[in-house]
Amino acid sequence: MSVYKMADGRWLVQHLKGKDPARPNANKKYFGRGEAGEKAAMEFNASLGLGAGSSKRVQKSPQFVELVNAYIKARENIIAKSSLENLIIKMQGVILPALGDLMAHQISTTCLDDYVATRAAVVKKTTVHRELSDIRAVLKWAASRRLITSNPMAGYEMPRRDDARIRPPSKAEFEAILTCAVPHMKRAMLISWHTGLRPGLEELLRLTWDDVDMIGQTIMVTSADKGGLASRMVPINSVFAAHLAAWYEEDKKGVTRHLVHYHGGPVASLKTAWRMAKTRARVTRRLRMYDIRHAFITDLLEAGADLKSVSEIVGHSSPDMTMGIYQHVSSDLKKKAVGLRE
Numbered sequence: 591m592s593v594y595k596m597a598d599g600r601w602l603v604q605h606l607k608g609k610d611p612a613r614p615n616a617n618k619k620y621f622g623r624g625e626a627g628e629k630a631a632m633e634f635n636a637s638l639g640l641g642a643g644s645s646k647r648v649q650k651s652p653q654f655v656e657l658v659n660a661y662i663k664a665r666e667n668i669i670a671k672s673s674l675e676n677l678i679i680k681m682q683g684v685i686l687p688a689l690g691d692l693m694a695h696q697i698s699t700t701c702l703d704d705y706v707a708t709r710a711a712v713v714k715k716t717t718v719h720r721e722l723s724d725i726r727a728v729l730k731w732a733a734s735r736r737l738i739t740s741n742p743m744a745g746y747e748m749p750r751r752d753d754a755r756i757r758p759p760s761k762a763e764f765e766a767i768l769t770c771a772v773p774h775m776k777r778a779m780l781i782s783w784h785t786g787l788r789p790g791l792e793e794l795l796r797l798t799w800d801d802v803d804m805i806g807q808t809i810m811v812t813s814a815d816k817g818g819l820a821s822r823m824v825p826i827n828s829v830f831a832a833h834l835a836a837w838y839e840e841d842k843k844g845v846t847r848h849l850v851h852y853h854g855g856p857v858a859s860l861k862t863a864w865r866m867a868k869t870r871a872r873v874t875r876r877l878r879m880y881d882i883r884h885a886f887i888t889d890l891l892e893a894g895a896d897l898k899s900v901s902e903i904v905g906h907s908s909p910d911m912t913m914g915i916y917q918h919v920s921s922d923l924k925k926k927a928v929g930l931r932e
Contacts, residue, residue: 592604593628593631593632593635595628599623599624599627600620600621600622600623600627601620601621601622601623601627601628601630601631602618602619602620602621602631603618603619603621603631603634603635603638604617604618604691605617605618605619605635605638609638609639610638619631619634621634651693651694651695651696651738651739652693652694652732652737652738653690653691653692653693653694654686654689654690654691654692654693654694654697654728655686655690655691657694657728657729657732657737657738658681658685658686658690658728660732660735660737661727661728661731661732662674662677662678662681664731664735672792677724680721680724681724684709684721685721685724685725688705688708689701689705689725694729694732694738694742695738695742697725697729697742697743698742699746702722702725702743702746705722706718706722706749709721710749715749715750715751716751718749719748719749719750719751722743722746722748722749723748725743726741726743726746729741729742729743730743730744756876756877756878756881756884757875757881758881758882758884758885758888759873759877759881759882759885763871763873763877764779764783764882764885766871766872766873767779767864767867767868767871767873768780768867769871770866770867770868770870770871771863771864771867772863772866772867774850774851774852774857774863775860775863775864775867777837777849777850778794778795778850778857778860778863778879779879779882780830780833781794781797781830781849781850782794782879782882782883782886783882783885783886784826784827784829784830784833784886785809785811785824785826785830785886785903786824786883786886786887786890786903786904787811787824787883788880788883788905789860789879789880789882789883790860791858792812792813793811793812793813793905794850795848795850795856795857795858795860796812796848797809797811797848797849797850798847798848798849799838799841799847799849800847801849802826802834802849804831804834804835804838807825807826807831808823808824808825808826809823809824809826810822810823811823811824811905813905822902822903822905824903825903837849860879861879864878864879883904886904887900887904887912890903891912897909897912897913900912
């Protein structure tokens with residue numbers, strides 16, 4: 591909560607929301623230039639109970655929050671909607687409360703080191719690495735647009751990631767969890783196992799019977815907004831077709847549209863049901879519902895399926911993306927290919 595002199599000569603008072611009774615949702619107020627502007631800013635600052643002696647600083651560069659807002663506006667029609675929403679949530683919930691009030695030139699290596707130390711105490715270093723990557727992207731973009739003279743994060747040594755690739759569930763693990771799952775969780779698991787759909791509201795949980803073509807043996811999937819096709823046709827194998835036929839007979843007795851439903855109503859989340867089934871199955875290692883999708887893709891690639899077809903089935907933006915994510919499978923396949931000459 592300070593008085594700033596901005597780069598354009600105006601004076602600014604920064605304060606917490608709710609401090610100004612006349613503007614309860616505001617957190618800053620601008621004043622004019624020169625001595626009159628400075629005097630008005632200091633008086634306003636004192637009127638809020640922040641003290642007439644609050645520090646005065648010359649704003650040599652824009653505040654980080656201003657750069658973030660400009661960056662988001664510039665990127666909103668370029669990056670995927672879901673990626674943009676995740677960025678906004680991350681910025682508003684974590685990064686801006688820590689760095690938002692700082693001017694860009696104040697984001698020093700010491701400041702970043704403090705941020706890393708604070709965040710690493712509560713989250714994994716991989717998470718901190720992702721957050722720093724977003725901060726760096728904003729500052730790099732701002733420098734390229736000449737909103738700041740240079741990127742204060744250039745050359746900063748990022749912390750090491752501590753993520754380990756999660757091994758997809760084996761057939762035995764999958765069946766153990768499936769046996770312990772409640773009915774709607776069983777359906778979700780089997781759909782993901784046989785189609786590789788993303789197990790959330792964007793794909794799996796939005797499926798309805800209108801999307802299923804039992805004669806043509808396909809499912810029409812509205813893809814998650816990840817840069818790939820807006821929709822895609824996923825083939826149905828004979829094992830999955832048998833499950834669908836049984837579910838269809840069950841659902842005819844009630845009124846429901848969704849393939850995955852709870853007593854006829856749509857399901858918003860699978861997290862609790864997955865955790866409970868996994869616990870009852872005594873599978874103690876880290877394993878996410880999303881890893882069933884990884885198992886589907888890995889199995890197809892290891893079986894020698896065409897890379898382009900796999901990419902299209904699972905909704906990746908390109909085959910390059912598929913192989914970028916599944917490099918470990920690519921390496922194994924190359925070893926097998928070379929082994930054929932032995």
